[in-house]
Amino acid sequence: MGLASVVSTWAASSAATRSSAPVPVYAAPVQDLIDELGRLPGVGPKSAQRIAFHLLKLPTEDALRLARSIESAKARVSFCSRCFNVAEGPSGGHAVECEICLDSRRDPTIVCVVEEPRDVVAVEKTGEYRGRYHVLQGAINPLEGVGPEQLRVRELLARLSDEGITEVILCTNPNIEGDATAMYLAQLLKPLGRRVTRIASGLPVGGDLEYADELTLGRALEGRRDVDR
Numbered sequence: 001m002g003l004a005s006v007v008s009t010w011a012a013s014s015a016a017t018r019s020s021a022p023v024p025v026y027a028a029p030v031q032d033l034i035d036e037l038g039r040l041p042g043v044g045p046k047s048a049q050r051i052a053f054h055l056l057k058l059p060t061e062d063a064l065r066l067a068r069s070i071e072s073a074k075a076r077v078s079f080c081s082r083c084f085n086v087a088e089g090p091s092g093g094h095a096v097e098c099e100i101c102l103d104s105r106r107d108p109t110i111v112c113v114v115e116e117p118r119d120v121v122a123v124e125k126t127g128e129y130r131g132r133y134h135v136l137q138g139a140i141n142p143l144e145g146v147g148p149e150q151l152r153v154r155e156l157l158a159r160l161s162d163e164g165i166t167e168v169i170l171c172t173n174p175n176i177e178g179d180a181t182a183m184y185l186a187q188l189l190k191p192l193g194r195r196v197t198r199i200a201s202g203l204p205v206g207g208d209l210e211y212a213d214e215l216t217l218g219r220a221l222e223g224r225r226d227v228d229r
């Protein structure tokens, strides 16, 4: 068979495939696994396939260890009822508080507002901060349909009056979403008569707090400035 006829045979068969209903590429359990992995943040279709086949290749015991760690984390970890950081305790049970909120040595009058629990870890690593936190669980992002209502903003406002908070440090990421969130919160909080500060620049612009080194983030916290508006 010459090249031309191979190409025309291939073209005909691929055209036939396109015109019929989509042919399932993988067995249903494999496709389910790929679909679930593809829902994880930052995992595109290609990565989802690669991870799925990696898991299938693993010895059963190794793959099940991952499944069990997910199960155990979901059963034993939930979110702090005060600050929405991760907290040990089953979800759906009675209200649990995180270690930081339970620590009486922390200054309850200062609250550092961050986007995610991983940012709490980043700020804690600096060793510069002795107040409490409030985790928004995201940042304002109109393109992804995330507005203030989807974040823990209402809970932050309730804490201001309930807990005698005098300073709010806006420690959202130095990128578009984080800055928009900080600006929104500053406008909301300033009229309430509390000191509102934003971490100083010097952090890599457009970056994530979690990737900033401890020294840089520590300095940014120390050099925080009052928000004028």
Ligand SMILES: [Zn+2]
Residues within 6 Å of the ligand: 080, 081, 082, 083, 084, 085, 097, 098, 099, 100, 101, 102
């Ligand atoms: Zn907490």
